[in-house]
Amino acid sequence: MKSKSPPANNISERTYRTKNYIIASGYISDLPVAATNYYYIPEFMTPSRSWQSFLEETGVLLRFTGRFFSQCFRPRYEIAEFLRQCFIIGYRSLPLIGLTAFIMGLVLTMQLRPSLIDYGVESQLPAMVGIAIVREIGPVIVALIFAGKIGSSIGAELGSMKVTEQIDAMEVSGTNPFKYLVVTRVLASTVMLPVLVMLGDAISLYGSFLGVNIRGTTSFDLFWNQVLGNLSFGDVIPAFVKSFFFGFAVGLIGCYRGYYSTKGTEGVGRSANSAVVISSVLIFLIDLVAVQITDILGLN
Amino acid sequence: MLQTINNTRNSPLPDEDNEIIAVEHLYKSFGSNKVLIDFSMLLHKEENIVVLGKSGSGKSVLIKCIIGLVKPDSGTIRVLGQNIPELSMEELDKIRVRIGFLFQSNALYDSMSVRQNLEFPLRRHSIRLRQDEVDTLVMNALEDVGLQHTIDMMPAELSGGMRKRIALARTLILKPDIILYDEPTTGLDPITAKEIIELMIRIQKKYRSASIIISHDMNCVKMASDKVLMLIEGKCYALGTMEELQRSADPKVKKFFE
Amino acid sequence: MGNTSVRNIKLGVFVLAGLLFLIILLYVIGKNQNLFGDNFQLSARFPNVQGLTAGNNIRFSGIQAGTVREITVLNDTTIEVVMLIKSSLKKHIRKNALASIGTDGLVGNKVVNIIPVRGNAATVQDGDILACQETFDTDRLLQKLAKTSEDISDIAADLKITMHRISNSKVIWELLEDKSLPENIRTSATNIQLATAHARDMTHALNLMVTDIKAGKGSLGAFITDTSLAANLNLAIEKIRQVGDEAYELAGNLNMTVGNLYNEVNTGKGPVAALLKDSVMAANIANSLQNIEKGTTSFNELLEAARHNILFRGYFRKQERQKKKAR
Numbered sequence: 001m002k003s004k005s006p007p008a009n010n011i012s013e014r015t016y017r018t019k020n021y022i023i024a025s026g027y028i029s030d031l032p033v034a035a036t037n038y039y040y041i042p043e044f045m046t047p048s049r050s051w052q053s054f055l056e057e058t059g060v061l062l063r064f065t066g067r068f069f070s071q072c073f074r075p076r077y078e079i080a081e082f083l084r085q086c087f088i089i090g091y092r093s094l095p096l097i098g099l100t101a102f103i104m105g106l107v108l109t110m111q112l113r114p115s116l117i118d119y120g121v122e123s124q125l126p127a128m129v130g131i132a133i134v135r136e137i138g139p140v141i142v143a144l145i146f147a148g149k150i151g152s153s154i155g156a157e158l159g160s161m162k163v164t165e166q167i168d169a170m171e172v173s174g175t176n177p178f179k180y181l182v183v184t185r186v187l188a189s190t191v192m193l194p195v196l197v198m199l200g201d202a203i204s205l206y207g208s209f210l211g212v213n214i215r216g217t218t219s220f221d222l223f224w225n226q227v228l229g230n231l232s233f234g235d236v237i238p239a240f241v242k243s244f245f246f247g248f249a250v251g252l253i254g255c256y257r258g259y260y261s262t263k264g265t266e267g268v269g270r271s272a273n274s275a276v277v278i279s280s281v282l283i284f285l286i287d288l289v290a291v292q293i294t295d296i297l298g299l300n
Numbered sequence: 301m302l303q304t305i306n307n308t309r310n311s312p313l314p315d316e317d318n319e320i321i322a323v324e325h326l327y328k329s330f331g332s333n334k335v336l337i338d339f340s341m342l343l344h345k346e347e348n349i350v351v352l353g354k355s356g357s358g359k360s361v362l363i364k365c366i367i368g369l370v371k372p373d374s375g376t377i378r379v380l381g382q383n384i385p386e387l388s389m390e391e392l393d394k395i396r397v398r399i400g401f402l403f404q405s406n407a408l409y410d411s412m413s414v415r416q417n418l419e420f421p422l423r424r425h426s427i428r429l430r431q432d433e434v435d436t437l438v439m440n441a442l443e444d445v446g447l448q449h450t451i452d453m454m455p456a457e458l459s460g461g462m463r464k465r466i467a468l469a470r471t472l473i474l475k476p477d478i479i480l481y482d483e484p485t486t487g488l489d490p491i492t493a494k495e496i497i498e499l500m501i502r503i504q505k506k507y508r509s510a511s512i513i514i515s516h517d518m519n520c521v522k523m524a525s526d527k528v529l530m531l532i533e534g535k536c537y538a539l540g541t542m543e544e545l546q547r548s549a550d551p552k553v554k555k556f557f558e
Numbered sequence: 559m560g561n562t563s564v565r566n567i568k569l570g571v572f573v574l575a576g577l578l579f580l581i582i583l584l585y586v587i588g589k590n591q592n593l594f595g596d597n598f599q600l601s602a603r604f605p606n607v608q609g610l611t612a613g614n615n616i617r618f619s620g621i622q623a624g625t626v627r628e629i630t631v632l633n634d635t636t637i638e639v640v641m642l643i644k645s646s647l648k649k650h651i652r653k654n655a656l657a658s659i660g661t662d663g664l665v666g667n668k669v670v671n672i673i674p675v676r677g678n679a680a681t682v683q684d685g686d687i688l689a690c691q692e693t694f695d696t697d698r699l700l701q702k703l704a705k706t707s708e709d710i711s712d713i714a715a716d717l718k719i720t721m722h723r724i725s726n727s728k729v730i731w732e733l734l735e736d737k738s739l740p741e742n743i744r745t746s747a748t749n750i751q752l753a754t755a756h757a758r759d760m761t762h763a764l765n766l767m768v769t770d771i772k773a774g775k776g777s778l779g780a781f782i783t784d785t786s787l788a789a790n791l792n793l794a795i796e797k798i799r800q801v802g803d804e805a806y807e808l809a810g811n812l813n814m815t816v817g818n819l820y821n822e823v824n825t826g827k828g829p830v831a832a833l834l835k836d837s838v839m840a841a842n843i844a845n846s847l848q849n850i851e852k853g854t855t856s857f858n859e860l861l862e863a864a865r866h867n868i869l870f871r872g873y874f875r876k877q878e879r880q881k882k883k884a885r
Contacts, residue, residue: 080562083565083566083569084562084565086569086573087565087566087568087569090569090572090573091565091568091569091572094572134583157411160410161409161410163405164403164405164406164407164410165403165404165405165407166407166408166409166410168364168369168403168407169401169403169407169409170409170420170424171369172367172369172396172399172401173396173420173421173424173425174393174396174397174421174424174425175420175424176389194576195572195573195575195576195577196576197576198576198577198579198580198583199572199575199576199579201579202579228583228586228587228590229590231583231587232587232591232613233584233587233588233591236580236583236584236587237584240580
């Protein structure tokens with residue numbers, strides 16, 4: 001029943017201009033076997049898993065990271081999708097982060113007060129809370145909340161896209177899914193977390209100001225002067241810089257777990273879960289490294 | 301007449317003009333699991349081939365190899381005159397404009413509306429279209445599947461059959477020369493399945509495209525196939541019309557028609 | 559597409575707000591460290607900078623005037639400290655002003671104090687060198703305090719032995735015919751002991767705190783840099799030292815008097831009757847004892863006051879709590 005007539009509606013006859021772009025790595029099947037073929041629990045949480053698989057996972061993650069960097073700097077740049085992700089990852093996280101940061105500032109202030117009264121330095125409460133929030137608690141708590149919200153949502157989103165072949169569909173539709181999905185999300189979370197940390201710090205300090213004023217009165221000017229008078233560049237800049245790394249870790253792990261998600265809805269759930277667990281642990285590891293580096297640089 | 305091709309070593313027929321897809325000596329394995337072993341097949345213009353085979357026999361792998369989603373271990377896959385495994389991503393994308401792929405799970409983008417889903421291949425492929433052209437193509441595709449009213453709905457709001465039709469519309473939107481269907485009727489009730497098959501055939505006639513259909517559904521095989529290909533043990537075990545295969549005495553072939 | 563632009567505007571506002579906060583933070587910190595704005599340089603040469611580092615604050619009559627820019631060693635006895643001072647203070651600082659290194663609070667960061675001196679000197683110019691003033695060092699003060707309290711306790715021990723001997727020698731008391739005297743002496747001895755114990759306690763507490771805070775370093779040290787509090791504390795310590803000295807003196811006197819008495823009784827030189835009749839001697843003893851009593855009372859009062867000083871409040875409160883628990 002072969003028809004001899006020529007195809008009536010051949011798209012190749014149209015003059016479509018091709019966009020010039022090169023994609024570094026080719027096929028989905030190039031994915032490391034370790035990641036595609038069997039499922040993985042966060043290895044360091046389960047002692048029964050061998051060291052070998054831990055190292056294997058680390059290797060796969062590093063390859064994923066390498067792939068991110070090799071794709072990140074080449075055209076085509078997915079600007080529109082990047083901005084969309086910035087909006088979702090950054091702006092949409094603000095209410096949650098704002099709320100937690102506010103409560104954190106308030107509670108921290110109220111908890112510290114009795115100890116400071118014991119030492120008779122109640123007047124230094126704003127200074128102490130300011131330093132604690134800006135240096136450490138702000139970046140880390142915000143990053144953890146961020147990991148919980150964004151890490152899991154990226155993990156679940158990419159995981160379900162993987163499972164329902166949406167990633168394949170993108171590739172078939174002339175889109176490099178790695179650029180379109182992974183690069184945009186990792187970059188967006190890298191850039192958005194520092195912004196969230198700064199806003200979180202500001203909201204947290206406001207919470208602390210209210211906390212100081214629950215008992216006793218301190219004018220906003222005095223509070224502000226005391227906080228800023230005791231901060232130095234060495235407090236602000238390392239905290240700001242490390243929050244980029246926190247954001248990068250959350251985005252990368254979320255994408256990694258989602259992108260290599262295994263078949264089925266259970267795999268999606270596990271992707272989301274392990275993304276949060278691994279990125280939370282990574283946040284603390286990065287924090288540890290960051291404090292060592294700032295120490296070596298003499299910024300403490 | 302039964303045409304059984306065992307270990308075909310001959311090159312496909314030199315009918316160059318009509319030949320759209322020519323797969324030769326294709327090997328693909330995942331780890332120790334050999335999925336395709338020296339697989340060869342031909343697809344001609346406006347021809348529908350239904351690929352039959354057990355689950356896990358490598359049917360999906362075959363069409364994913366054809367569209368370049370899976371890289372074969374060895375062998376050539378000529379699609380519209382170009383060898384897929386050797387192409388750069390850029391060249392591959394040019395070829396992919398002319399191939400439609402209907403995924404088993406529809407692969408509609410959950411975060412986008414139906415309109416955005418349909419626009420996606422138009423905007424992403426290496427083609428430049430004006431907004432009105434895009435709108436026309438989207439509306440035409442939706443008309444083809446009869447779902448114009450869903451244009452601003454999200455995929456989650458649609459029923460399974462509707463989603464399949466939207467996915468079909470997205471596959472067709474670029475008016476491809478070749479359509480690859482990965483189990484188009486799986487998970488649908490018989491009535492909806494029949495509707496989908498009829499839709500496929502209608503669209504096929506309208507656009508005069510060739511297609512490879514992977515299916516278990518005998519209804520689908522009966523209605524849509526010009527030829528049936530039996531994929532058994534990684535090879536093209538048998539190729540013929542439905543009637544020819546039904547008359548076959550080969551026990552492995554017979555099993556499928558019981 | 560309108561939807562997209564609304565989103566982008568929201569995103570823009572969001573990012574700008576974050577960056578604005580960061581910039582304000584950095585700007586204000588920079589301003590506090592005199593990185594921006596008009597400054598001029600002054601320097602001062604010290605034999606010892608006591609751990610002053612670049613970035614420490616400069617105070618002019620207690621006003622934040624600038625920061626230390628750099629410290630260079632000129633030779634083995636001279637270290638030059640270059641200071642960045644706000645230009646607005648230029649017309650107030652005169653050439654005869656003295657620079658001294660002090661501590662911001664008792665145990666806080668080091669500061670350079672510029673102290674105006676009376677006289678009609680011209681105002682400073684950019685790059686002038688100020689004369690320096692020997693400074694008061696907390697560490698040395700603490701050492702002195704500890705030494706004093708040790709001395710007091712030694713004397714108290716001596717005194718105790720003497721008093722024991724005197725009180726055990728019934729003959730003398732009978733001869734003296736004054737029953738209130740031994741009571742007085744005993745009370746005085748107890749008072750001195752109590753005072754010494756207090757002083758030791760306090761020195762210990764102070765030392766402990768200084769060690770703790772010094773270990774805490776940097777920003778943590780800032781908690782204790784409340785200047786008015788530190789001034790109070792300095793005063794208290796100075797007073798303790800004074801009273802300690804006084805007690806030392808008084809105890810010395812008493813020791814001498816009692817020693818004389820004891821000698822006389824022991825050697826039998828000068829009859830006891832003569833002693834009894836010597837009203838001058840008796841008056842002397844009574845007087846000494848009264849003085850001691852007065853001294854120790856005021857010492858105890860001072861220590862009581864110190865207990866209420868906020869720096870020590872926590873320490874003593876904890877002690878009381880422990881005592882209560884012990885009961």
